[in-house]
Amino acid sequence: MADYQQMWAxxxxxxxxxxxxxxxxxxxxxGIYLTQQDRPKGMDFYDFVVSEIHGVRPAxxxxxxxxxxxxxxxxxxxxxxxxxxxxxGIAAGLCGGSQFWVSGGEKVLPANTCPLIKASVGARLDxxxxxxxxxxxxxxxxxxxxxxxxxxxxxxEVPMHIIDLPQMKRERDIAAFEAEIRDFxxxxxxxxxxxxxxxxxxxxxxxINNKRRALQRVYNARKASPVPISGKDALLxxxxxxxxxxxxxxxxxxxxxxxxxxxxxxxxxVFPDNAVRIMVSGTPMAIPNWxxxxxxxxxxxxxxVEESCTGTRYFENLxxxxxxxxxxxxxxxxxxxxxxxxxxxxxxSARVEDIIRLxxxxxxDGIIDTNLQFCNLYSTESYLVKQSVTERNMPIMHxxxxxxxxxxxxxxxxxxxxxxxxxK
Amino acid sequence: xxxxxxxxxxVAAKGYIISxxxxxxxxxxxxxxxxxxxxxxxxxxxDASRIERxxxxxxxxxxxxxxxxxxxxxxxxxxxxxxRGIAELYPEVRTxxxxxxxxxKVIRIGEKGQVLDFAMNDKCAAGTxxxxxxxxxxxxxxxxxxxHAEEPGQMQTISSMCTVFAESEIIxxxxxxxxxxxxxxxxxxSVGKRVAAMVRRMGIKEQVAFTGGVAINPGVKRALEExxxxxxxxxxxxxYTGALGAALLALENR
Ligand code: SF4
Ligand code: SF4
Numbered sequence: 001m002a003d004y005q006q007m008w009a010x011x012x013x014x015x016x017x018x019x020x021x022x023x024x025x026x027x028x029x030x031g032i033y034l035t036q037q038d039r040p041k042g043m044d045f046y047d048f049v050v051s052e053i054h055g056v057r058p059a060x061x062x063x064x065x066x067x068x069x070x071x072x073x074x075x076x077x078x079x080x081x082x083x084x085x086x087x088x089g090i091a092a093g094l095c096g097g098s099q100f101w102v103s104g105g106e107k108v109l110p111a112n113t114c115p116l117i118k119a120s121v122g123a124r125l126d127x128x129x130x131x132x133x134x135x136x137x138x139x140x141x142x143x144x145x146x147x148x149x150x151x152x153x154x155x156x157e158v159p160m161h162i163i164d165l166p167q168m169k170r171e172r173d174i175a176a177f178e179a180e181i182r183d184f185x186x187x188x189x190x191x192x193x194x195x196x197x198x199x200x201x202x203x204x205x206x207x208i209n210n211k212r213r214a215l216q217r218v219y220n221a222r223k224a225s226p227v228p229i230s231g232k233d234a235l236l237x238x239x240x241x242x243x244x245x246x247x248x249x250x251x252x253x254x255x256x257x258x259x260x261x262x263x264x265x266x267x268x269x270v271f272p273d274n275a276v277r278i279m280v281s282g283t284p285m286a287i288p289n290w291x292x293x294x295x296x297x298x299x300x301x302x303x304x305v306e307e308s309c310t311g312t313r314y315f316e317n318l319x320x321x322x323x324x325x326x327x328x329x330x331x332x333x334x335x336x337x338x339x340x341x342x343x344x345x346x347x348x349s350a351r352v353e354d355i356i357r358l359x360x361x362x363x364x365d366g367i368i369d370t371n372l373q374f375c376n377l378y379s380t381e382s383y384l385v386k387q388s389v390t391e392r393n394m395p396i397m398h399x400x401x402x403x404x405x406x407x408x409x410x411x412x413x414x415x416x417x418x419x420x421x422x423x424k
Numbered sequence: 425x426x427x428x429x430x431x432x433x434x435v436a437a438k439g440y441i442i443s444x445x446x447x448x449x450x451x452x453x454x455x456x457x458x459x460x461x462x463x464x465x466x467x468x469x470x471d472a473s474r475i476e477r478x479x480x481x482x483x484x485x486x487x488x489x490x491x492x493x494x495x496x497x498x499x500x501x502x503x504x505x506x507x508r509g510i511a512e513l514y515p516e517v518r519t520x521x522x523x524x525x526x527x528x529k530v531i532r533i534g535e536k537g538q539v540l541d542f543a544m545n546d547k548c549a550a551g552t553x554x555x556x557x558x559x560x561x562x563x564x565x566x567x568x569x570x571x572h573a574e575e576p577g578q579m580q581t582i583s584s585m586c587t588v589f590a591e592s593e594i595i596x597x598x599x600x601x602x603x604x605x606x607x608x609x610x611x612x613x614s615v616g617k618r619v620a621a622m623v624r625r626m627g628i629k630e631q632v633a634f635t636g637g638v639a640i641n642p643g644v645k646r647a648l649e650e651x652x653x654x655x656x657x658x659x660x661x662x663x664y665t666g667a668l669g670a671a672l673l674a675l676e677n678r
Contacts, residue, residue, distance in 0.1 A: 400546065407546075409488060410527060414544055417503035421539050 004055040007062065011134065014127045018054070021100050021128055025053065025288065032294050036230055038270050040263070042256030046236050049244070050288075057092075057243060058130035064090055065134070070192045073135035073158075075120065076143055077309045077340060078165050080333050082319065083184050084139075085246065086204035087192040091139070093242030094131055096120040097286030099403035101128065108153055109146075114372045115402045116286060117146045124157055131243065137191055139184070141165045143344040144377055161187045167345050169338055178334040185330075198326045205319045205329060211246045212315035214253035219312065221260035222304045223362050226269020227277070228260040231303025232293045238310045239287035271302040276422050277363060281307035281355050281385070282370040283378050289403060292370055295415050301422075305362040307355050313340050343377035351381070352388045359394055366395040366422045368415070373402040395422055426475060427482045429670025430465050430496075431505065432458045432489030435525035435553060435637060439465035440667040441473055441480075442675055448472045449664050458489025466495070484674040486666050488526070500673060502666050503531055503542050509669030510633050511537025513659050518629040521619060521648065521656070522665075523638035525553040530623050543622050549587045551618030553638045559611050562591050563604060571641035574612055575605025582610045585618065609643065616647025623652060633657045635665040 008015060029050055033039075049056060061071050072084045073094040084091035096105075096119030104122025105113070123129040140151040141163045151160055163180050166173035185196050194200075218237060221228055237256065241249045263269070278301050280292060285308065293303050306312065317339045320332040341351035359367060369385050371378035382398045389396045397418045401407055426443040437454045440447065450468045454461045462485065470477060485496035486505040493499075502522070510517050511533060520531040528551050532541040549555050553567070560567040580602050584590040594607050615638070623632075632654055638644055639662035649656050659665060 409491075410544065412491075413488070413501050413503070414542075417501040417539065417542055420501060420504045421541075424538060 004059065007059060008054070008130060011058075011130055012127060013130065013133065017126060018128045021098070022054070024100070026051070028288065032290050033232060033236070036232065036270070038268075039233060040229055040256060040259045042252070042259045043233050043236075045252050046233075046240050049240050050236070053287075054130050058134060060245065061090055061092070061134050065136070070136045071134050072188070072191075073132065073138045074140075075138070075147065076141045076165075077314050078141055078143070078337055078342070079139050079163060080181055080184065080337060081246070082201060082204040082208050082333060083181065083188050083196065085207055086196045086201040087188045087194040088200075089188060089192050090245075092131060092135070094120060094123075094135075094138075095242075095284060095286035096123045096129070096132075097239075097289035097403065099405075101126065102403060104128070109150060112374045113146045113150070114144075114283075114374045116284065116372055117150050119286070119403065121150050121154060124154060137161060137187075139163065143342065144375070146374070159191075165344070166338075169345060169350075174334050174338050177338055178330055181330050181333055196326075198324060198329060201326060201329050202321070202324070205321055205323075205333070207246050207250075209318045209321060211241060211250040211253070212318055214250040214257065215241060215315040217257035218253050218260065219305065219315075221257060221264060224264040224269075225277070225363065226267065226273040226275070227271055227302045227304055228263035228269055229256075230270050230297055231278075231280070231306070232290055232297055235285060235290065235293055235303075235306060235310060236287070238306070238314060239285070241314070242287075242310075271300075276301040276365045276419055277304045278302065279305045279307060279355070279359055279362060279364040279367045280311075280370060281367055282382070283372045283375050284309035286310065291403070291405075291408070292368070292399065292401065292411070295408070295412050296368065299412070299416050299419055301419050304364060305358055307351075307358050309342070312354070312358060313342065316340075343381045348381060349384075352385055355385060355389065356392060356394075359389075364394075366397070366418060368397050368399060368418070370399045370401065373400055425481050425675065426479050427484070427671055427674035428466065428469055428480055429505070429667045429672070429674055430462055430483065430485045430487075430493070431502065431664075431666035431670060432462055432485065432487040432493060433524050433637070433666075434488050436663065437461035437465050437487070437489065438664050438667040439469050440664060440671040441469040441475070442671045443473055443475060446473060449661065449667065451663060454489060458492045459494070461489065462493040462495065482674040482677065484670040486670045497674070500670060503529060504539055505666040505669030505673065506635055507531055507533045507537050507539045507669065508672050509665035509667075510635065510659070512668065512672055513665070514631065514633055514657055517631045517633040517657065519623065519626075519632045521623060521632065521634045522636040523551070523553060523615070523619060523634075523644065524636040525557075528552050528619050528622070528636075528638075530619070530626050532626055532629065541626060543626055545618075545622065548585075550585045550590070551615050551622075553636075555587050555590070555615060556611065556638065556641070556644075558587055558591055559594060562594055563598070563607070568640075570608055570611070571643045573605055574609040574643040574646075575603060576609040576643075576646065578603045578606030578609065579613065580606040580610040582607075582614045585614070590614065609647075612641070612643035612647040613650075615644050616651045620648060620651035628652055628654060630654060631657060633659065635659060635662045637663050639663070
């Protein structure tokens with residue numbers, strides 16, 4: 001790894017604690033990722049990014065800031081990155097996925113807060129993650145109660161723009177989201193000092209759409225049997241796409257997709273073609289949360305699709321590129337973002353329809369619907385998900401878990417028993 | 425054909441050998457090493473049935489210690505093994521409640537003993553053998569004594585679901601001079617409530633069987649029957665159901 005000590009010191013990170021984190025990650029990654037057989041060559045890039053996880057990309061962001069550019073940290077797939085890139089800024093998804101940060105968050109948050117929020121707050125307050133320290137501004141949203149209130153705490157640390165996300169999907173809600181995008185444009189213009197034009201926004205829309213298209217290609221390849229890429233690898237690709245440069249992200253995902261398509265032609269897979277195919281649906285898995293995928297795939301089943309924010313919700317819909325005026329573009333963006341189906345909306349039956357559609361498209365044998373512990377939205381919704389899916393005779397199991405390893409054995413037993421049912 | 429099924433649980437390891445109609449079974453505390461426990465089980469079973477190791481066709485292993493035990497020809501989850509074991513003993517059973525040392529499970533089985541659905545407790549110890557273990561210690565009793573020491577007529581309800589709080593609650597209750605037998609009945613009720621909630625989520629389908637180490641305790645059976653309003657079957661060798669299931673699956677080479 002290149003030497004980033006000076007860069008981390010300049011960011012006023014807690015170097016001692018950070019060293020402890022840097023020690024455990026390679027081992028975890030090695031055990032979970034590098035032991036897999038026949039990984040696509042295209043994964044080398046992502047392995048490299050992980051090996052320099054707090055180095056390469058943060059260095060690029062700091063370089064960007066040195067040249068007067070701005071960086072925006074985000075926490076949700078409803079934040080329209082297009083706006084930031086149109087103003088010459090960088091947007092990076094920040095959600096914390098490591099148990100390492102949870103205790104830092106617990107210092108200020110109630111115990112019954114979901115680990116994603118705890119880890120995100122902890123990563124900032126403990127100063128152990130450069131990504132959380134670099135941004136000039138955080139862009140947060142009114143989604144679940146836990147996040148909403150956590151932003152008020154983080155707002156004392158860093159300038160914060162809140163997007164008021166509607167929680168229903170009527171026409172007036174889409175219009176309201178349009179207004180939110182307009183407000184966001186004003187903020188971004190102010191912070192970056194750059195005006196957003198129809199031309200720059202049009203370019204940014206294409207830029208982000210291209211990344212989405214590339215991810216769609218990678219995911220489409222997973223519909224094949226035998227599946228050419230493991231669920232763990234695909235998850236890593238999505239996770240890294242949250243903060244990588246979008247043009248490079250698209251390029252890397254496209255070349256990975258080329259390789260996967262070649263594999264499909266050669267009928268080459270990373271699991272036998274009779275392997276059980278699993279869909280994981282539910283809450284996002286922020287990097288480095290690979291726990292559930294690892295359990296499932298260690299037991300010989302393949303995760304072939306994630307119905308989550310670190311999965312299909314991230315890239316499924318595109319913004320209409322034919323919009324040419326700012327007015328039309330903003331409308332097109334509002335329409336695109338409001339198509340995403342998160343449990344913070346009510347009713348959210350479209351998500352259930354998504355799950356059913358995806359289970360067909362990816363020919364899954366069973367669904368593991370999961371949510372992070374204390375996520376009231378997704379755990380409540382899991383009841384309806386189970387009902388609808390069971391009506392269609394699709395086997396489903398619900399798992400609630402956190403970032404710790406405590407329940408690893410228990411989860412293994414549950415997943416294994418579920419697979420026994422599917423394999424019978 | 426000679427086969428062995430072993431169930432290495434968190435508290436006890438159980439073994440079952442089937443050889444042309446003869447059965448032998450054995451049980452030992454798991455102790456610190458699930459691997460050693462598995463070996464002792466095999467030795468005891470071979471001894472008891474006067475059989476050599478190489479006459480054994482297959483060994484199937486289940487229970488939380490299954491992953492640590494290398495001699496297994498196959499490892500299977502407790503869930504499938506309990507289902508198979510019960511289907512052999514009581515073919516009419518459709519719902520199994522299994523309460524072991526560190527977890528509790530509800531298993532819905534079909535007509536052929538196949539697992540249709542299952543639920544397991546969360547990380548927490550409430551509603552498991554562990555909960556009763558902690559409470560027995562707080563009451564100065566051995567966990568095996570609880571079952572016959574309860575006085576349901578003097579029930580002292582425990583309100584805390586959490587093991588830690590429940591422990592201080594019963595210590596307080598004792599200090600206030602409440603009868604021990606009533607407190608114990610309350611503990612059983614608490615486990616029963618917790619597990620019954622899990623059963624109701626899945627839907628009660630008769631008949632209902634109760635397996636695992638905690639099933640030895642008649643107080644928990646009583647509490648479950650009251651909570652669920654149904655009669656519950658406890659197999660005579662309730663602790664061995666998983667090992668029996670493993671042995672049967674080995675016999676069937678499944
Ligand atoms: S689960 Fe909902 S709130 Fe969380 S990142 Fe996804 S869209 Fe946003
Ligand atoms: S997982 Fe649930 S509780 Fe956690 S941030 Fe997302 S919506 Fe909120």
